[in-house]
Every structure is written in C-alpha cells, then in structure tokens.
Amino acid sequence: MQSEKEIEDFILNGHKQYLNNLSVDCVIFGFHDQQLKVLLVRITGRKDWVLPGGHVNIKETVDQAAIRVLQQRTGIDNIFLQQFQVFSEPDRSRIDWLYKVLKKYYPVVKKDNWLLQRFVSVGYYALVEYTKVTPLLDMMSDASEWWGLDELPPMLMDHRTIVNEALQALQAGLNSKPIGYNLLPRKFTMPELQSLYETILGKKLDRSNFSRKMLAYEILKTNGDTRKGAARKAPFLYSFDLIKYRKALKEGLNTGW
Amino acid sequence: MQSEKEIEDFILNGHKQYLNNLSVDCVIFGFHDQQLKVLLVRITGRKDWVLPGGHVNIKETVDQAAIRVLQQRTGIDNIFLQQFQVFSEPDRSRIDWLYKVLKKYYPVVKKDNWLLQRFVSVGYYALVEYTKVTPLLDMMSDASEWWGLDELPPMLMDHRTIVNEALQALQAGLNSKPIGYNLLPRKFTMPELQSLYETILGKKLDRSNFSRKMLAYEILKTNGDTRKGAARKAPFLYSFDLIKYRKALKEGLNTGW
Structure with missing residues (x-):
C-alpha cells in the first residue's frame, strides 16, 4: 500500500478484498542493549502509536496475513511468528474516534464503511534480530520505531494490553519452546x-x-x-x-x- | 435458537446480530471408562457430525460466545475453556456444499447470504465431567453424542483437524496447567x-x-x-x-x- 489512491481504494473498497470484522496485530520483540524492545508505528498526522497490524485478504490464512504485515513493516521474512490470543472486546475498536480520523482525511467516508465495523484481532508475537530490521513506512504511518518495554508511549485502543499479553505468552512459552536464535548473535x-x-x-x-x-x-x-x-x-x-x-x-x- | 421461525430469522437476518466471517468451534473433552471422549452433534437430516459451534454476537467477546455455545450444548456452565488456535484456511467453509444444504431447507436463501461467506473459526477446548453433561438438541441438530477419540465418525469441513489440534494443545498444556478437576471424581x-x-x-x-x-x-x-x-x-x-x-x-x- 503506497500511493494515496491505493489507500483511498483500500478505505472505500477494502471490504471486497479483506475479511470483515477480523484483523491481525503483531508484537515484534527485539533484544538490544540488554533490553527487550517492541516495534511500534505512528499513524500519520497523529501522536498515537499502534502495533503493526493489518487485515486478512480473502485468499489468505490469518497466519499468511500476519507474515505479510511483518514483511511489509520490517523488510525481512522468515520471522518466527506465534499466534497467541484473540482480542475481541466489543468496544476495543473505538469506532467513533476512527470515524472522525478517517473523515478528516477522506470526507467521502460514510458511517457504514467496513473499517468502522467492530474488529476482532488475532494477536501474534514475533522474535526478530534487532539489527536486521529496517522499519518501513507507508502513507498511513509517519514513524516506525523500537521502544523499550519499560518506556512504551501511549498506544491506541487495546494495543498496550496486547503487548502485555504477548509478553506473558512469550514468558510462558519459555518453558516449552526454544528461543534465542533470532535474538542473539550466532555465537x-x-x-x-x-x-x-x-x-x-x-x-x-x-x-x-x-x-x-x-x-x-x-x-x-x-x-x-x-x-x-x-x-x-x-x-x-x-x-x-x-x-x-x-x-x-x-x-x-x-x-x- | 428453538423454533423454525427463529432459525429462519437467524439465516436471513443473522448478519445484523452476529459478526461476519467469524465463528467459534468447541472441542469438549470428557473422560470415561479410561477413554477420552469428544462431544459431537449431527446436523439435522444429514449423516455428518460437527463440533458444537456458533457465531459471535455483536455485543459479545469471542470467549463469551464460546461459553454460551457450551452452555446451550451441554446444559452446564462453569466449564474450563481454553482458546487454543484460529482456523482460517480460505477453503475450509465448503461454501458450495453449504449453499445446497441451506437452499434445500430454505429456498429463499441467496448466494450472498452471510452464512455463505468464508468463516475464520476460533478453536476452544473444554474439559468437562462426562456424567454431568446432558447433550441438548435444537432444530439444527438431531443428535448429540460422545465419541471415543479413536473412533470418531466422518466430520464436516476441517473439524477433524480441529479435534487433532485441540488434543495437541491439551497435551502441551499438561506441562504448564493443572488438569483433572473436571475429569475425575472428587477423590x-x-x-x-x-x-x-x-x-x-x-x-x-x-x-x-x-x-x-x-x-x-x-x-x-x-x-x-x-x-x-x-x-x-x-x-x-x-x-x-x-x-x-x-x-x-x-x-x-x-x-x-
């Protein structure tokens, strides 16, 4: 998604290309300077940060959608990716707020736009090699940065909760899954x-x-x-x-x- | 969901009450005669068995939907319920087949009916006390029975896969979660x-x-x-x-x- 026209098409006609009511959000962990970091993106023209996320194409599995989102956001593939929880509080989508934001940039948007429906989000966490990631921007984000877990900025919707739950899932996973390959140097x-x-x-x-x-x-x-x-x-x-x-x-x- | 009229309303107008593209499926395990059993329901007028499942009301979380489905199917509440995986293969819904089945009972159904969209399903497994469950029927099911894991009947769509994955998740969960309370007598x-x-x-x-x-x-x-x-x-x-x-x-x- 790059040009303004493409974004407009996504907003106005995305419901034909993507599943309704369903999204993915990715908590991308990196390890640097003895700190666990999370990759966040900032919505263009706003101060708020969100997790890299996206929608599920009608021809994709949910996992494939998450992999695609990660590739688009980090420039690397072959990422260890773990589905961990579905987030579905009915009021999590903050629809009224989103309507105002969309309306500002695209006055043609109507209240029954597909993006203004309730979205259930499938949460993923990923472990990536901090140094290999080149955070990428698109028209909908004007910043993409690593944040230390202890100093996260204000985040939209329930994204802070998703980070917390991802960390808990990662911690629990330490007892049954190996980790470290993407997080440490080779030796x-x-x-x-x-x-x-x-x-x-x-x-x-x-x-x-x-x-x-x-x-x-x-x-x-x-x-x-x-x-x-x-x-x-x-x-x-x-x-x-x-x-x-x-x-x-x-x-x-x-x-x- | 009981009367024929209610079912017809569900089919024709459910898209106003339930999230589109999203469902839940529950693998309900019971332990009896040294065997692990799974509760399956048979679709009225068909030979095929499916997992107890349902849709997510626009006012419910996904967990609440799963709890409701379980209550409606087993007559008991306070069930240990664990979300374990999302099932999202684009062709899992067998839409053409479903269209024929629906059309037979409700000739008024059209191809753009909400039930004929692709559904991503959130899988849950539950552990229940075999003897306390009274499998319940509704207009859409004409049988509800326990089946031994080794002798499962042919199941529709990817429901056999969901059972297999639920068992794997249950097995993996044995290393981090206690089990047995709902599956064994008190002493x-x-x-x-x-x-x-x-x-x-x-x-x-x-x-x-x-x-x-x-x-x-x-x-x-x-x-x-x-x-x-x-x-x-x-x-x-x-x-x-x-x-x-x-x-x-x-x-x-x-x-x-």
Missing part, C-alpha cells in the same frame, strides 16, 4: 543466553541451575571455543544446533511428560 | 490420576516419576485416607487443593523458569 556465552532469559522474565535466575537446565534441552552446541580477551576463566561459546532447535520449536522442548 | 488415587494423563498423552508413564512430579506441583491434598477394599497396600486418596489448583490454572504450574 554466545551461557551468561549472555541467561541474560536474555532474565530480561524476558524480568527476574534473576540462578546461574548453575540455568546452565544445567539449558544444557538438558540439548539444543546447544559448542566446539570448546571461548570468548577471547576474557580476563580469567573464559566462558565457552555456544551456538544453537539448528536441527534440534527447529525440532524443539515444532514438538516442544524435551521437558514434558 | 482419586495417584494411579487413577496417572491413568488420565496416560490417556491424554497416549503413552505409558513411569509410576514413581509421575508421582514425584505431580506432588511437586503442590496442587494435591490428602488426609491419609486410602481406597477401601484394596487388597494389599491400599493407595492414598487425593483431591485437588482448589485454591492452589486455580492459582496454577491462572499463573502456570511451579515448574517454569
């Missing part, structure tokens, strides 16, 4: 991996327990190399065994019943 | 609880590991009573500590990071 030390977990969980973890539990997952490999330049006992460098990592992503970590 | 032995887990997981578990792990969850209580009439060493009777059980249901079992 990392156990303390660096622990730091990522601690950042996501928002709490300190015991060092030897962490190492023992993580090694038991059998998703790490090392060739005995250590971090060069370390002062005394240099920590081993690990990388993910991608075959085992992807297997665990599909089937769950080997910690269950 | 039970550790082997009975293990049998429930084994049935859901479809595999045998080591007896002492199971007991150790389950007790570590701290959701069971016992006053030392044993099963009367047992031959030699009678197993202790347990019940769920409901306060701790509900806390774990909300916050996850104490096994995570």
